[in-house]
Amino acid sequence: EPEVTQTPSHQVTQMGQEVILRCVPISNHLYFYWYRQILGQKVEFLVSFYNNEISEKSEIFDDQFSVERPDGSNFTLKIRSTKLEDSAMYFCASRVGLSSGNTIYFGEGSWLTVV
Amino acid sequence: GENVEQHPSTLSVQEGDSAVIKCTYSDSASNYFPWYKQELGKRPQLIINIRSNVGEKKDQRIAVTLNKTAKHFSLHITETQPEDSAVYFCAARSRSGTYKYIFGTGTRLKVLA
Numbered sequence: 602e603p604e605v606t607q608t609p610s611h612q613v614t615q616m617g618q619e620v621i622l623r624c625v626p627i628s629n630h631l632y633f634y635w636y637r638q639i640l641g642q643k644v645e646f647l648v649s650f651y652n653n654e655i656s657e658k659s660e661i662f663d664d665q666f667s668v669e670r671p672d673g674s675n676f677t678l679k680i681r682s683t684k685l686e687d688s689a690m691y692f693c694a695s696r697v698g699l700s701s702g703n704t705i706y707f708g709e710g711s712w713l714t715v716v
Numbered sequence: 717g718e719n720v721e722q723h724p725s726t727l728s729v730q731e732g733d734s735a736v737i738k739c740t741y742s743d744s745a746s747n748y749f750p751w752y753k754q755e756l757g758k759r760p761q762l763i764i765n766i767r768s769n770v771g772e773k774k775d776q777r778i779a780v781t782l783n784k785t786a787k788h789f790s791l792h793i794t795e796t797q798p799e800d801s802a803v804y805f806c807a808a809r810s811r812s813g814t815y816k817y818i819f820g821t822g823t824r825l826k827v828l829a
Contacts, residue, residue, distance in 0.1 A: 634816065643821045644760060644805060649814040657814040692759060696815075703748045703767070703809065705817060707759040 603627045605708035607693050613714045614683055622678045622711045624693030633676045634694040634705060635668065637661065644692065650676065683715045718743045720808050722820030729796050730828050737791045737823045739806035748809040749789045750817070751780060753802045760805060764791070796827045 606625045614620050626633050635647040648658040650668055667679045676695075680687055693708040719742045729735050741749075747768040752760035766773045766780045766789065773780050779792040793800055803824050807817040 632814065644807075644817075644819040646816045646818065649816055651814065657816060703815075704750065704762055704765065707761075709759050712757075 605693055605695055605706050607708035607711050609711055611712045613716060616685060616715055617682050620680045620683055620713060622691050624676045624708055625674050626676055626695035627706060630695035631698045632696040635678045636692045636694060637689045639689045685715050688713060688715045718810060718818045720806060720818050720820040722806050722823060724823060726824045728826045728828060731798060732795055735793045735796055735825055737804055739789050739820050741787050741808040743810050745811040746808040747811045749782060750807050751791050752805045754805060755802045798827050798829050801825055801827045
């Protein structure tokens with residue numbers, strides 16, 4: 602069964618450093634998402650991406666965050682200058698499309714620790 | 717704004733008993749309600765979903781009910797087993813915007829053997 606894959610699985614970074622989290626969505630999917638889950642808390646929406654542009658973002662997704670689809674397969678989340686409160690599990694997700702697929706499929710997550 | 721409330725935050729049941737988790741959503745445009753099970757350190761896994769044109773759906777020991785008027789939906793697990801122990805999240809998908817999911821705060825279910 603196709604899966605959303607994410608790298609790295611775990612990254613430790615110094616506060617103020619830039620971090621790039623990578624995702625490979627399921628190949629025929631058109632909608633891509635990043636969600637965040639702080640330890641012990643709920644899964645929070647960050648951003649959605651469709652047709653090579655951001656289609657929606659939450660208030661969490663400020664100027665420190667950016668997303669990119671640099672080629673036909675990868676989807677990246679960049680945090681420009683990490684803060685302690687950015688420590689969380691970051692999930693990438695993808696979905697087929699509007700008419701045929703309601704379900705979003707999550708990757709295994711990238712656990713980011715900012716020290 | 718869009719919000720999903722989920723109760724209880726923790727639930728302990730004896731093996732074989734039933735467990736019920738309840739969610740309430742605020743966005744009346746929501747039309748799809750998935751439930752996810754998340755084991756420690758793992759990704760959320762879809763276990764069941766329901767669309768707004770259906771009142772109830774069942775899959776073996778798991779069932780979901782939806783009351784659109786009250787904007788409530790619930791997860792029912794019967795004959796619980798220790799492997800059902802996990803955190804369960806409800807979510808509501810809005811029909812507006814980019815169809816993002818808004819998640820509930822999660823319920824930690826412990827099934828006691």
